[in-house]
Amino acid sequence: MARIKNEKPNENVTQGGENAIQNKEIEGLSQGQIVRRRFVRHKAAMTSVFVLLFLIIAVFTSLEMKLGPFRWRGWWQFKYDELLELRTEGCPEGIVGCPTLDAVPSFIDGTPMGLGRHPFGQDDIGRDYFAMVMRGAQRSIYVMVVIGFLAAAIGTVVGAISGYFRGWVDAVLMRFTDFIITIPSIIIGSVVGYHFGNLGVGFLAFYLGLFAWTGLSRLVRGEFLKLRELEFVDAARVAGASNRRIIFKHILPNAVGVIIVSVTLLMSGAILLETALSYLGFGVVAPDVSLGSLISQYQDSFTTRPWLFWYPGIFIITIALSINFIGDGLRDAFDPRQRRRLTKKDKERARAQAKIAAQND
Amino acid sequence: MFAYIARRLGVLFVILFGSSYILYNLAAISGDPLEALRTSREPNAAQQIITLTRELNLDVPPPLRYFIWLRGILGIFVGSPDFGEARTGQQVSEMIALAIPTTLRLVAGATVIAIVLGISIGIITALRQYSRFDYAMTFVAFLLFSLPIFWVAVLLKEFLAIQFNNFLSNPTISPPWLIGLSLFSGIFWAAILSGDRKRVLVVFSGVTIANAALLQVLSVTQWFADPGFGPIILFLLSIGVAFLVTHLSTGINNQAALRSSIAMAVLTLVLYYPNQWLFEVDAKKVVFPLMVLTLFVVAATVPLLFSRIDRGPIIRTSILSAFIMGLLTVVDKLMQTWRPYMETDAVYYRPVPTFGQTNALLEPGNFWMTFLDLLVHLFLPTTALLLISFAGYVRFSRGTLLEVLNQDYIRTARAKGLTERTVIMRHAFRNTMIPLTTIMVVDFAGIIGGAIITERIFGWFGMGTLFNQAINSLDLNLLMGVFFITAFLAVTANLVADLLYSALDPRIRAVSRSK
Numbered sequence A: 001m002a003r004i005k006n007e008k009p010n011e012n013v014t015q016g017g018e019n020a021i022q023n024k025e026i027e028g029l030s031q032g033q034i035v036r037r038r039f040v041r042h043k044a045a046m047t048s049v050f051v052l053l054f055l056i057i058a059v060f061t062s063l064e065m066k067l068g069p070f071r072w073r074g075w076w077q078f079k080y081d082e083l084l085e086l087r088t089e090g091c092p093e094g095i096v097g098c099p100t101l102d103a104v105p106s107f108i109d110g111t112p113m114g115l116g117r118h119p120f121g122q123d124d125i126g127r128d129y130f131a132m133v134m135r136g137a138q139r140s141i142y143v144m145v146v147i148g149f150l151a152a153a154i155g156t157v158v159g160a161i162s163g164y165f166r167g168w169v170d171a172v173l174m175r176f177t178d179f180i181i182t183i184p185s186i187i188i189g190s191v192v193g194y195h196f197g198n199l200g201v202g203f204l205a206f207y208l209g210l211f212a213w214t215g216l217s218r219l220v221r222g223e224f225l226k227l228r229e230l231e232f233v234d235a236a237r238v239a240g241a242s243n244r245r246i247i248f249k250h251i252l253p254n255a256v257g258v259i260i261v262s263v264t265l266l267m268s269g270a271i272l273l274e275t276a277l278s279y280l281g282f283g284v285v286a287p288d289v290s291l292g293s294l295i296s297q298y299q300d301s302f303t304t305r306p307w308l309f310w311y312p313g314i315f316i317i318t319i320a321l322s323i324n325f326i327g328d329g330l331r332d333a334f335d336p337r338q339r340r341r342l343t344k345k346d347k348e349r350a351r352a353q354a355k356i357a358a359q360n361d
Numbered sequence B: 001m002f003a004y005i006a007r008r009l010g011v012l013f014v015i016l017f018g019s020s021y022i023l024y025n026l027a028a029i030s031g032d033p034l035e036a037l038r039t040s041r042e043p044n045a046a047q048q049i050i051t052l053t054r055e056l057n058l059d060v061p062p063p064l065r066y067f068i069w070l071r072g073i074l075g076i077f078v079g080s081p082d083f084g085e086a087r088t089g090q091q092v093s094e095m096i097a098l099a100i101p102t103t104l105r106l107v108a109g110a111t112v113i114a115i116v117l118g119i120s121i122g123i124i125t126a127l128r129q130y131s132r133f134d135y136a137m138t139f140v141a142f143l144l145f146s147l148p149i150f151w152v153a154v155l156l157k158e159f160l161a162i163q164f165n166n167f168l169s170n171p172t173i174s175p176p177w178l179i180g181l182s183l184f185s186g187i188f189w190a191a192i193l194s195g196d197r198k199r200v201l202v203v204f205s206g207v208t209i210a211n212a213a214l215l216q217v218l219s220v221t222q223w224f225a226d227p228g229f230g231p232i233i234l235f236l237l238s239i240g241v242a243f244l245v246t247h248l249s250t251g252i253n254n255q256a257a258l259r260s261s262i263a264m265a266v267l268t269l270v271l272y273y274p275n276q277w278l279f280e281v282d283a284k285k286v287v288f289p290l291m292v293l294t295l296f297v298v299a300a301t302v303p304l305l306f307s308r309i310d311r312g313p314i315i316r317t318s319i320l321s322a323f324i325m326g327l328l329t330v331v332d333k334l335m336q337t338w339r340p341y342m343e344t345d346a347v348y349y350r351p352v353p354t355f356g357q358t359n360a361l362l363e364p365g366n367f368w369m370t371f372l373d374l375l376v377h378l379f380l381p382t383t384a385l386l387l388i389s390f391a392g393y394v395r396f397s398r399g400t401l402l403e404v405l406n407q408d409y410i411r412t413a414r415a416k417g418l419t420e421r422t423v424i425m426r427h428a429f430r431n432t433m434i435p436l437t438t439i440m441v442v443d444f445a446g447i448i449g450g451a452i453i454t455e456r457i458f459g460w461f462g463m464g465t466l467f468n469q470a471i472n473s474l475d476l477n478l479l480m481g482v483f484f485i486t487a488f489l490a491v492t493a494n495l496v497a498d499l500l501y502s503a504l505d506p507r508i509r510a511v512s513r514s515k
Helices: A002-007 A011-016 A018-025 A031-041 A043-062 A129-165 A167-182 A185-199 A201-211 A214-227 A231-238 A243-280 A291-301 A307-334 A344-360 B002-029 B035-039 B045-055 B062-078 B092-127 B132-145 B149-169 B175-192 B197-220 B230-249 B255-270 B272-280 B284-301 B311-343 B367-405 B408-415 B420-448 B452-458 B463-472 B476-504
Strands: A065-067 A070-072
Touching (some): A031 A043, A031 A307, A043 A129, A129 A167, A129 A201, A129 A214, A129 A243, A129 A291, A129 A307, A167 B002, A167 B476, A185 A201, A185 A243, A185 B002, A185 B463, A201 A243, A214 A243, A231 A243, A243 A291, A243 A307, A243 B149, A243 B452, A291 A307, A291 B149, A307 B132, A307 B149, B035 B045, B092 B420, B092 B452, B092 B476, B132 B367, B149 B367, B149 B452, B230 B311, B230 B420, B255 B272, B255 B311, B272 B311, B284 B311, B367 B420, B367 B452, B408 B420, B420 B476
Antiparallel strands (some): A065 A070
């Protein structure tokens, strides 16, 4: 059916050119469907979604976890704080605990591919580094998600209220936002992390989240200031909707694009903030590990045992990079001015259709 | 306008007051500065606790103690601000006064280079939207966004310092590197220059071969051991600069501009040996400013010989070219200092350091040696900061330029038959710079307090180190002092940015209250 429809000469194609092709593509689709379609077409973003999902599932199922009465036995054989014997066989002279990961197929170097006993090697006292990196990634992702959600909640509410009510409410809330913005996030993080870091990673994430919402609230306020003047808000008000209903049911769904995009980018900033704080010693503290604290601990062994440095870094970059790409994809998808770049095939098809239309006239 | 500034200043003080109050209390309740003493077994611990309590006013609860601190700060209005004493006994104001120049030295260069590079690449990617180069730069920008600076710093130390020093002890480029570097530059330039397949191929092979030949020559002549331009190459480079600047600024068709730029290049050549002599004169404080002044005066007067009408753009072009050529001359002088610098005992053929602000063993006295020493110590931290901050400018300038290019006045400019160069440089680029300028102002202020991690990794003693120290020793006065300066600069920069915006963009009036 779709094919036949495509081949039918269309009046618009001759007149509107490129726009017409795209207008036809979104004919009869809801806003959500259009956004979803645009996002799925963004190759980098889709790849990132899969990479991130795979990473999160792998990281969180790898180690033993206790959640109340439930106990999950991870698929990885070691614990992150387990002291093991340092492996020396197969390592270069004078080096212990080297990684056993072999990513090169056997027809190139003769040895089969595989993880081995310690794929990421061991640290200086024999702990399995793969387990430590998994644990660190868990902590970092956890902090990132908590900060993201907390900041999203506070930022949306503050921005929505001040943008919707304007007047003195807006003035007070925005001055308060300014207070918080003036204090650099790393200062807040350090003050908070230094003193609450030992209370556990949840506390740290919670406090950081309390200060991370400012940028988002300004964005949401701007969006609300714009949207509240539109007709659909008047319509809702005439129909007798309460302020709360207008804010959450009518305006918020229209501002959701801005919020989602900004929260994604905020999360990629959050993981870098957490690792930076842990690196400075203000974040996650020993005996617990995070990706930042691992790098901080082993940066001096770069020349002798580089794997202690590479693996946590690669995890940070992979996570932050995928989130950035997802954010980019979402921004493109939500942007109403965004037009898909037409491929040569699209243009040729449009030209052919225009020709047919011209002949029919 | 006046009322607007006054009101903004008022709000500024309220904000400073509020945020410092929040931070003071947050910092005060979060730790006990007497903790170490309380558990200590020293016989006079109790005595020390009493002394410290009195000195730091610990018997006053933090929400009130804040006002004791504030009273000292408010001395700013009578000309004698009192930031209090740090716990080491030094005056906080003195510590900050020492730290700010260090931080500025660290971040100023990095920011300026990041801005220039970021904006140029951002503009190229916008002009070549959806090209392979655009996609590649988008990827690189996102990659840089995702890099933790402490991780990059370790890599830089290994590859740009240790390995590079190894290379310098025997500066011969090995074939794999030679091929790799040449291919990379070939791909880079071919990606920037658009055109049909044939042109891209020609550019690619041309650049690759030229690069390989150049590197081979440099390698064989051991140029890296004793670098320098010499008058001839300096002249050729200056001619290149003359053409490039003229092309971007007025268009190559403007004969007068081209001639005066080339005249500048000729002057660079003629004055080469006199300059070398002047560089060695001891009275740098007099001679240097004089040389810079002469440069600008000459660059502003020479174009008058070539043109009688429309002199403004021509003078601008000539000054810009002369400035870049002057920089090249200085770079050449620094390169000549390279070999003697490497041969000193303090450096001994390992020129790129991984740590510290200056080489303490280097004998003072020689201006160029000290200058070069400063630059090599800046090399790694600047590169690290540059990598991190440059991506933001690429993305932002790309986005802004794309937005500007969609405007109606660009279409109008094209429709009335202006050349593409005029449309891009005069109509699009200038309007792109408006939001960019305001961002730069804010960035520059924020960066004063923002290099905490970089300073720590590279062993610099600036604002970040002070701040670190303050947190670790629970030093409220020091913490608040650092914060006050940082926050003050940040809010002032915001005000300046807003005023600048309204000055640059007539559509925005400063008096309008909300955006």
